[in-house]
Amino acid sequence: MSRNPLLEHHTLPPFGDIRPEHVGPAIDTLLDELRAKVEALVARAEQQAPDWDSLAAPLEALNDRLSRAWSPVSHLNGTMSSPELREAHDSCLQKLSDYSTWLGQHEGLFRAWQALRDGPAWSNLNEAQQRSIENALRDFRLAGVDLPTEKKQRSAEIRSRLSSLSSTFSNQLLDATQAWSLDLEDDSRLEGLPGSAMATLAANAEAKGRQGYRITLDFPSFYPVISYADDRELRREVYTAYVTRASDQGPNAGEYDNAPVIEEILRLRQELAGLLGFANHAEYSLATKMADNADQVLGFLDDLAARALPQGREEFAELEAYARDELGLIDLAPWDIGYVSEKLREARYAISEEQLRPYFPAPKAVAGLFAVVERLYGVRVEEDPSAPSYHQDVRFYRLIENDTPIAGFYLDLYAREGKRGGAWMDECRVRRREDGELQLPVAYLTCNFTRPVGSQPALLTHDEVTTLFHEFGHGLHHMLTRQDIADVSGINGVAWDAVELPSQFMENYCWEREGLDLISGHVESGEPLPQPLFEKLTAAKNFQSAMGMLRQIEFSLFDFRLHLELDAPSAAEVQALLDNVREAISVVPKAEFNRFQNGFSHIFAGGYAAGYYSYKWAEVLSADAWSAFEESGIFDPQTGSRFRREILEAGGSRDAAELFRAFRGREPSIDPLLRHSGIRAA
Numbered sequence: 281m282s283r284n285p286l287l288e289h290h291t292l293p294p295f296g297d298i299r300p301e302h303v304g305p306a307i308d309t310l311l312d313e314l315r316a317k318v319e320a321l322v323a324r325a326e327q328q329a330p331d332w333d334s335l336a337a338p339l340e341a342l343n344d345r346l347s348r349a350w351s352p353v354s355h356l357n358g359t360m361s362s363p364e365l366r367e368a369h370d371s372c373l374q375k376l377s378d379y380s381t382w383l384g385q386h387e388g389l390f391r392a393w394q395a396l397r398d399g400p401a402w403s404n405l406n407e408a409q410q411r412s413i414e415n416a417l418r419d420f421r422l423a424g425v426d427l428p429t430e431k432k433q434r435s436a437e438i439r440s441r442l443s444s445l446s447s448t449f450s451n452q453l454l455d456a457t458q459a460w461s462l463d464l465e466d467d468s469r470l471e472g473l474p475g476s477a478m479a480t481l482a483a484n485a486e487a488k489g490r491q492g493y494r495i496t497l498d499f500p501s502f503y504p505v506i507s508y509a510d511d512r513e514l515r516r517e518v519y520t521a522y523v524t525r526a527s528d529q530g531p532n533a534g535e536y537d538n539a540p541v542i543e544e545i546l547r548l549r550q551e552l553a554g555l556l557g558f559a560n561h562a563e564y565s566l567a568t569k570m571a572d573n574a575d576q577v578l579g580f581l582d583d584l585a586a587r588a589l590p591q592g593r594e595e596f597a598e599l600e601a602y603a604r605d606e607l608g609l610i611d612l613a614p615w616d617i618g619y620v621s622e623k624l625r626e627a628r629y630a631i632s633e634e635q636l637r638p639y640f641p642a643p644k645a646v647a648g649l650f651a652v653v654e655r656l657y658g659v660r661v662e663e664d665p666s667a668p669s670y671h672q673d674v675r676f677y678r679l680i681e682n683d684t685p686i687a688g689f690y691l692d693l694y695a696r697e698g699k700r701g702g703a704w705m706d707e708c709r710v711r712r713r714e715d716g717e718l719q720l721p722v723a724y725l726t727c728n729f730t731r732p733v734g735s736q737p738a739l740l741t742h743d744e745v746t747t748l749f750h751e752f753g754h755g756l757h758h759m760l761t762r763q764d765i766a767d768v769s770g771i772n773g774v775a776w777d778a779v780e781l782p783s784q785f786m787e788n789y790c791w792e793r794e795g796l797d798l799i800s801g802h803v804e805s806g807e808p809l810p811q812p813l814f815e816k817l818t819a820a821k822n823f824q825s826a827m828g829m830l831r832q833i834e835f836s837l838f839d840f841r842l843h844l845e846l847d848a849p850s851a852a853e854v855q856a857l858l859d860n861v862r863e864a865i866s867v868v869p870k871a872e873f874n875r876f877q878n879g880f881s882h883i884f885a886g887g888y889a890a891g892y893y894s895y896k897w898a899e900v901l902s903a904d905a906w907s908a909f910e911e912s913g914i915f916d917p918q919t920g921s922r923f924r925r926e927i928l929e930a931g932g933s934r935d936a937a938e939l940f941r942a943f944r945g946r947e948p949s950i951d952p953l954l955r956h957s958g959i960r961a962a
Contacts, residue, residue: 286349293352295670303353303368310349311379314342325392331401332409335392340766341714351708355724360670361698370447377443381436384423393417408933412767422567424556431555438552445545450885452536454700456526462495469511474634477504479733497522498695500730507618519615527875538878539851545884547848562844565890570775570936574844577893585833585865587961591826596867614871625823631816637739639800639809645745648799649752652789656920679759687759688722695728703727703747705754713764721770723755746790753786762929773932776891780898782928788906791821792914822958829957830865836893837861839883843890901940903953
């Protein structure tokens with residue numbers, strides 16, 4: 281192989297040149313080179329007292345070189361998966377895990393960092409540099425640098441295996457999602473579905489060379505069926521397939537079962553935590569979070585549940601009464617909840633997501649998002665069609681301030697085959713400075729919205745627009761950073777239970793008149809959302825909000841208690857714990873065959889293990905931050921400037937609690953969250 285694009289220096293990834301056969305050789309070459317350079321740096325530090333330029337800066341450059349090679353591979357594996365790419369990607373996971381563990385347990389390197397911390401150069405470092413060194417020393421200890429040799433080796437084995445298991449979990453969930461479909465020759469079973477959903481299902485069938493309609497388990501296909509299909513048996517069939525993905529239940533029972541993967545992940549996590557001196561994985565997880573201890577997390581969740589539960593029971597009783605009296609449904613089943621809820625919402629507020637779709641063509645929603653950001657932070661967004669891309673739907677944009685680019689991002693909006701579900705932001709490039717040159721931050725922003733059909737643009741639901749704003753909030757945290765040290769730049773170094781603050785904050789603009797005037801424009805007339813529809817939308821904002829909050833608390837409690845209370849649970853014990861949590865706080869019926877945990881990617885294939893509570897924890901911060909804008913005006917330049925300076929630009933350079941106090945002038949209050957969520961027990 282003559283050239284390998286993954287080993288070359290590129291400002292943006294050369295997606296068009298990257299092939300699966302490049303991946304393994306590039307990673308092997310880089311890891312060999314990086315190991316040799318680390319050893320040289322350590323040897324140098326033993327000869328003379330290290331300073332920033334002789335130790336930290338060259339190590340950062342090495343990490344960035346590896347990141348620039350691996351980032352596009354990892355991203356393509358999540359968005360353009362193929363058997364060849366998956367094999368190439370997965371073949372490197374153990375090598376990368378082994379390198380990371382070797383680095384984290386390198387005693388000579390640890391001593392060099394400690395010498396920098398304790399030496400004369402320390403007092404000359406700025407706050408961000410000092411913070412990054414403190415974080416590095418903490419991470420050495422969390423990696424087991426102090427362990428005896430035998431335990432170090434076991435720790436390395438565990439980390440390597442966990443990396444592999446995480447990928448297996450994700451792969452099996454994607455395979456299970458794509459393994460099921462239902463083909464219908466005509467629309468006789470699809471009564472109740474809106475035209476946009478019918479068009480999507482027809483396009484699914486056409487893409488496979490079939491007549492009629494194809495239902496899949498991708499969200500843009502699954503969600504309309506479960507929410508609008510009058511055919512109860514069809515709802516049951518689709519719901520069953522969805523909630524049994526990657527499990528021992530349902531239509532593909534046992535084919536991609538994630539239960540054994542979960543068992544091994546949990547056992548290894550607890551073993552690793554024990555090796556490092558923690559009582560359990562929950563304690564280990566909290567070492568890098570705002571929350572002080574497990575009791576504080578459980579107390580926070582239990583308090584929220586206690587406030588939401590009475591109202592949640594009321595909301596479900598209303599749903600049952602409506603189903604019985606208006607729809608003739610006596611016993612509500614799990615596959616009825618979304619359908620009846622949508623009927624009740626329409627009856628009570630005369631509004632539905634489908635009514636709103638024509639007002640949110642994707643191009644208008646995206647342009648409106650950019651307009652909000654420009655008004656709030658004074659930065660302009662410009663598309664750059666010359667940037668290398670990996671799919672015809674993907675767009676690349678630059679953030680411009682004072683006529684100068686300060687960041688960039690890839691926007692990948694639509695669901696497609698080979699793309700994992702959900703929505704996320706990830707790093708393509710991190711802002712850092714090397715030899716006086718500034719590397720600008722670049723983000724990947726990925727969603728799974730309904731695709732455009734025919735000549736019409738994609739019409740988004742209001743919920744999808746909110747998701748777009750949420751992910752762009754993460755993107756702004758990454759892109760508007762002013763930190764030049766990679767380890768505290770953007771979201772790096774930010775406590776995990778504070779990282780959702782900027783994303784949840786951005787969602788608020790989707791509910792305000794001033795914001796919606798920028799975001800909405802009817803697909804035919806261009807007219808913004810009319811006032812009567814706006815009033816219905818805001819009136820319905822907190823429809824079933826207590827039920828929604830209880831659902832999030834259910835996930836959070838299950839995750840946290842799973843990593844706090846159980847050492848090496850069997851699949852049955854995992855299910856029993858989930859059932860126990862549901863019994864305590866859930867108000868809706870559950871199906872015996874539901875295997876939600878087998879698709880819970882956040883905690884088994886993402887970074888949220890013993891940290892899913894972060895969504896609620898950060899929501900307290902974001903609601904309180906938003907209340908400052910409510911007081912001053914949602915586009916108030918002074919408040920926007922302060923939020924940018926104290927939260928977005930600061931990255932991980934200071935403690936998250938300290939940054940929040942600097943913005944708000946006080947400790948966070950839970951009251952704005954309860955008020956915004958319509959929880960009456962405030």
